[in-house]
Amino acid sequence: MKPLLSLGTFLLFTAWLVFAAPVHAQNPRGALRGTIEDSSGARITGAAISLSNAEKSLARAAQSDARGEFRLEDLLPGEYQMTASAGGFAVAQATVVVAVSSVREITITLRPKTVSKKFRPIRRRPGLRPWPRVEAPA
Numbered sequence: 697m698k699p700l701l702s703l704g705t706f707l708l709f710t711a712w713l714v715f716a717a718p719v720h721a722q723n724p725r726g727a728l729r730g731t732i733e734d735s736s737g738a739r740i741t742g743a744a745i746s747l748s749n750a751e752k753s754l755a756r757a758a759q760s761d762a763r764g765e766f767r768l769e770d771l772l773p774g775e776y777q778m779t780a781s782a783g784g785f786a787v788a789q790a791t792v793v794v795a796v797s798s799v800r801e802i803t804i805t806l807r808p809k810t811v812s813k814k815f816r817p818i819r820r821r822p823g824l825r826p827w828p829r830v831e832a833p834a
Contacts (some may be wrong), residue, residue, distance in 0.1 A: 726794040727769040730802030732760045732780055739764025740806060743782035747792075749774055780804045 732743040743760040747768055758766045760782075771794045781787045785806035794800060 723797045724773070725770050726773055726796060727767065727771060727799045728778075728792060728794065728802060729767045729799050730765070730804060732764050732766065732782065732804050732806060734785070735805060735807055740782050740785070743780055743785075743804075743806065745804075746779045747771070747776045749776045778802075778804075780806060782806055784809055786810070 732740045741762050741764055745758045745766050747756045752772055756768050758768050760766045773794050773796045776792050778790050778792050786809050788804055788806055
């Protein structure tokens with residue numbers, strides 16, 4: 697009876713399995729990783745981060761953790777619009793580019809919200825006097 701595989705074919709096949717198995721293809725996707733902080737450098741927890749790409753109809757969202765860090769993974773390469781917001785802070789927007797097989801590091805600084813209230817002076821009616829000013833004892 698004739699053997700199914702020769703010794704040379706068997707060794708060649710075994711070598712192919714051993715050396716070819718660890719080779720991985722390049723990942724066609726990228727990721728964004730970063731921190732959210734205020735203007736003093738303090739990290740902001742619970743900030744909402746959204747990422748959108750109109751061309752690819754792709755939208756992702758994340759939230760900063762207890763250390764003010766976030767991560768958005770498995771993103772197709774391209775240009776994205778990023779928005780970050782947190783209570784008491786103005787919304788920050790930026791355009792970021794994700795590259796193939798890369799993790800881009802980003803630091804987003806949120807500025808405090810500015811309060812703009814318009815005050816309307818109170819009209820005094822004739823004959824009414826303003827309340828007397830009372831100062832507290834020192």
